[in-house]
Amino acid sequence: MPLSPPSPRTARHIRRVNYQGFERDDGLWDIEGELHDSKTYDLPSLRHPGQLRPAGDPIHHMWLRVTVDGDLVVRAIESAMDAHPLAGCPEAQRALQSMVGASMVRGWRQSIQTHLGGVAGCTHLRELLFNLATATFQTINAAFKSRGDEPxxxxxxxxxxxxxxxxxxxxxxxxxxxxxxxxxx
Structure with a gap:
């Protein structure tokens, strides 16, 4: 069932987020996330003063690939930034490596905040990581099995x-x- 009809309005911002999960031949799992932000109007470029960013051009276009094992422990992480608003944004990608060894089972969000919070990371990559755990649980059926007496x-x-x-x-x-x-x- 769709939402009720909206009041008259004008679109200003578009965010698309996509997740995909893949089972690898080596027994590991790749979970990929993509975030794309754009405006519906031209706006000044922060990276190129005096220039306009045309409507529809991405402000943020970022990718993550997190490789996990069957216990949902991060074994590798990779990122790419096809579009970002400031020249220094890509520097945040280095800190992502501190998430290798982190578990998605318990304390995932706290681990993200500890390793990538504040200026150590990128707000948008953190947002992708937060929800990447849900995509991982949806991808790996073993995440839904009980272990011994644990639900x-x-x-x-x-x-x-x-x-x-x-x-x-x-x-x-x-x-x-x-x-x-x-x-x-």
């Missing part, structure tokens, strides 16, 4: 996978927990 990682992380909800009751009955008001009856 799968995605349970308890959204309304649909509430331990007290119908999704867990139907698909992971072992980890289902009756809602508290039903337990007291």
């Amino acid at each position: 799968p990682r995605h349970l308890g992380q959204c309304t649909g996978w509430d331990y007290h909800g119908e999704g867990v009751r139907q698909h992971y009955p072992r980890f289902y927990q009756q809602p508290k008001k039903l337990q007291n009856k």
Whole structure:
């Protein structure tokens, strides 16, 4: 179902974000992210004072490839910046290597903030990395399997996978927990 009809308006900014996951022949996984920002109007170029950036030309066009193993540990990371607003932006790519060895299982966002926060990294590459973990979980089926007595990682992380909800009751009955008001009856 689409959104309701909007009020009259004018488009000003377009952001496209795309993720793709790939299983490699060597047993590792590549997860790629792409971010593309543009404006619907001409605007002054920050990198080239006195010049205009034409409407539709990318302000940001950035790519990431993160290689992970079956335990969702980062084994390699690569980036590219086809478009960026300031001359110094590409320097942020070096800090990405500090994410090698980080785990997407627990503490992913904190690890990103620790290694790439503030001026150590790039806001847009951090944004791509934050959500790259979700694309990884969607790509690697093993991420949805329980390990021993531990529930799968995605349970308890959204309304649909509430331990007290119908999704867990139907698909992971072992980890289902009756809602508290039903337990007291």
